[in-house]
Amino acid sequence: MTKSILLAVSLFVAPLAHAQDLHGAWIATESDATGDQTEHTLIFAGTFFSEAIFGKAHGKFIGTKGGSYTLNDDTLDLTYEFANQSPNLVGETKSVSYTLKNNTLELGGYTWTRIDDGTPGDLFGAWLISGRKREGEIVKRDTSGPRKTMKILSGTRFQWIAFNTETKQFMGTGGGTYTTIDGKYTENIGFFSRDDSRVGASLEFNYELKDGDWHHSGLSSKGQPIYEVWSHRRL
Template sequence: MKTKLSITAIFLCSIVVFLSLSSLKSKQPSVQELIGAWKYGTPSNQTVLINSATAFAVTTYNLPGKKFISSYGGSWRLDGNTMVRKIEFNSANPDEVGKEIRVSIGLSGDKLTAGKEQFARLDNGRPGELAGAWIIIGNYKNDVLQKSPVIFKSRRTMKILSGTRFQWIAYDIDSKKLLNSGGGTYETSNGMYGESIEFFTKSPEGVGRRLEFEYTFDGDNWRHKGKSSTGGVVDECWVRRESLEK
């Protein structure tokens, strides 16, 4: 009788251990769990992934060397444990633009595996008030919005933000060209939005600068007002990408 009880106890303990170990392995994540910023690599060759609920951008750059290396992104959706990415820009491999790329993913704590890449979480979409994907739709002149005649077509400018990271990308889907991009870290406080630039495709001299802007909301619109890295006046209107995709 004691032998049977011992065998049963060992069997139950084995199940508990197995379940405990299984819980430590990567699990099938939800969209909400993937939102935010992720990173791997060293400062001289680091890769940052920013996910909003529907869009993403992955960029590799050399921060101390002030060198942009590559960037790709677009829209994404979740299919089980697979991230299905629709590529809208890819500086290193433009032939991927327009294609759907399926990437197997797994999440274990603050570690994200995406294909062969392993990222560590930087934030979960907080605390920044501007988290999400935005598309520029026009500029203000004398406080009056002048909308672009062409919005969210082949040629577009998207800005994607997590809770602490940002990247803007100007690109053309039809020509498969990434036209310009920049990004880094940001903060929001009392109606002010501050960017610290970590990469910039056009001018490495912009890396290391901090820019301050005012920001206000009008429904889905974000008014972005201040001065650019070259000193020019900026008074832009951005709208959440999701509102254009409805």
């Protein structure tokens, strides 16, 4: 009886532990004929993922894609919610084989090196913007619709993406590295699809976790005061 229970528990825990192995951020680089390097940054958080592609030296944005994922033996089933270079991917699920050994991931024709495993960082996970403060009141926003603004964070990397799963429209993205120290959340911008001139800038915000939500306040990249509420993404 005890052996049966232990076996059942191990069968339940094993796939979860396997999924945890991918959590965090990964990078891969490629060079063109002139020697210019393109960086791919891949983040897995919970059951969601995103990949950003940009010039390594200057941060010029090239592309992004992502959505949700599940593990099935030695394949990843990737369901796309945004893909600015190939909008027809949105809504499709692709099975991709992968191998993981130590901190090296072979996936999609690239060799990825782990940057972090989801730590440190109080804000590891996938988040959806769920409210804003207006005239002193928090105005909630429905997160179940097709138009979403998602922010996905590993232990040290972040990316935000605005997209619409129904129209397959991509509205924008940005990302880079971040820190959370003494109630301050600081973003260091590594790429920004709307304005390459913002690359290299650092933005500091106040952050607080209240009832599981992330309260984010300070000045936007345009210098405007903001107060946003982000909720953990479940679906």
